[in-house]
Amino acid sequence: MNHNDLLHTRSFKILLTVCAAMLCLMLFTAGFGGEAPSNLLSFFSTPMQRVGTLVTANAAVAARDASTSKEELMEENAQLRQQIAELQSQLVDYYDLKKENAQLYKYLDMKELNPDFQLVSASVIGRDPNRFYTFTIDRGTAAGVSVNDPVVTDEGVVGWVSSANSISAEVTTILSPDTRMGGFAETGGTDKVAGESGVISTDIKLADQGLIKLGYLTADTQAKAGDIVVTSGLGSIYPQNLKIGVIESIGHEEYDVSLYALVRPFVDVTEVRDVMVITSFLGQGEAMTGSDTSSGASSGTTSGDSASSQETSSSASSASSSSSEDTP
Structure with a gap:
């Protein structure tokens, strides 16, 4: 192989390329004081x-x-x-x-008509249907509720407080045989004075029908179906003129000449949810007697409001002798 052939071989070309690259690198390094490689490395590594x-x-x-x-x-x-x-x-x-x-x-109307009433609202929190619908309310002595306080709704009488503790109270309803109160049948229509007094009571048979009885009415009573019955105020538990119910029928007592009226209470005590307790009223605890009212109405009952007491024969006979012009 002569000299000209060597210059054209592939190996010579590669060697020449490598030498040229090394020469360029040396020149580059010499021009930058030997920092080019490190600068080049930094250029790529810094980012x-x-x-x-x-x-x-x-x-x-x-x-x-x-x-x-x-x-x-x-x-x-x-x-x-x-x-x-x-x-x-x-x-x-x-x-x-x-x-x-x-x-x-x-209860605004009730309060306006009876400014002496002190009222405490309460809700029913328990019931005992086996005890003539006795129920428990969520207010007790801490709220001012006391035994024998009357319990009502805006529709009428519900019953009375039979026991109480600091946070709750038990209410015996008007369907209980333990409840007795003085009642007054308004026989004069719009004339609220005309009427006849009697004694409100009930028994198991009547309670099952949701009824109460206004007893000891005179034989010539003017009371009739449709008449309104209110509290007479006789006794010590209930104030006067609280609505009780409406007369459904008149009947004869079995053992004497007096009459009675079957009364449907205005309040369904089995469904009542909210009530009002009358914790104070004028004359509360002071039993009204014959000397406190007119001669006719005084014979209605002297202790008819006493929740657990029984009417004596003398008060019953005097009630039956009261005239139809009696007032509560």
């Missing part, structure tokens, strides 16, 4: 280092923020729960107050 540093820093910040956010969220959640509980309590108080105001509004 990567910056990216790595940024990722690491962001990860640390994210971890710190995540930890802080969790604590803040837990605290915020607790605060929100407390606010919800407070709002729920306020809402319950609001509805209780609204309900009580609505109840009081229904």
Whole structure:
């Protein structure tokens, strides 16, 4: 192989290329004081280092923020729960107050006619249908409720407080044989004075029918079906003129000449939910007797309101002798 052939071989061309590259590299290094390789390395590595540093820093910040956010969220959640509980309590108080105001509004007429009445609203929280629909209310002595306080609704008489503790009370209804009160049949229509007094009572048979009896009416009584019966005020438990019910029929007593009236109470004591307790009224606890009223009405009953007492034969006979012009 001659000299010209060697210059055209592939190996010579590769060697020449490598030598040229090395020469360029040396010249480049000499021109930059030997810092070119390191500068070249830095040129490629610096961005990567910056990216790595940024990722690491962001990860640390994210971890710190995540930890802080969790604590803040837990605290915020607790605060929100407390606010919800407070709002729920306020809402319950609001509805209780609204309900009580609505109840009081229904008794405005009663209060205006009887400014001496002190009223306590209550709700039924338990029933005992086996005891003539006796029920329990959610107010007791702490609210001013006492034994023998009359219990009513805006429709009429419900019964009386037979026992009480500090937070609740038991109400015996007018369907119980233990309930006796002075009643007055308004026979004069719009004339509230005309009428006849008697004694309200009941028995098991009548209670099963939801009825009570106005007894000891005179043989010539003017009382009739459709007449309204109210409390006479005789006795010590019930004030005067509380609505009781309406007369359904008149009958003869079995063993004497007097008559009686079967009365349908205005209030269905089996369904009542909210009541009003009359905790105070003028004359409460002071039994009205014959000397306290007109001569006719005084014979209606002297202790008819005593919840557990029985009418004596003398009061019964005097009731039957009262005229149809009697007043309570």
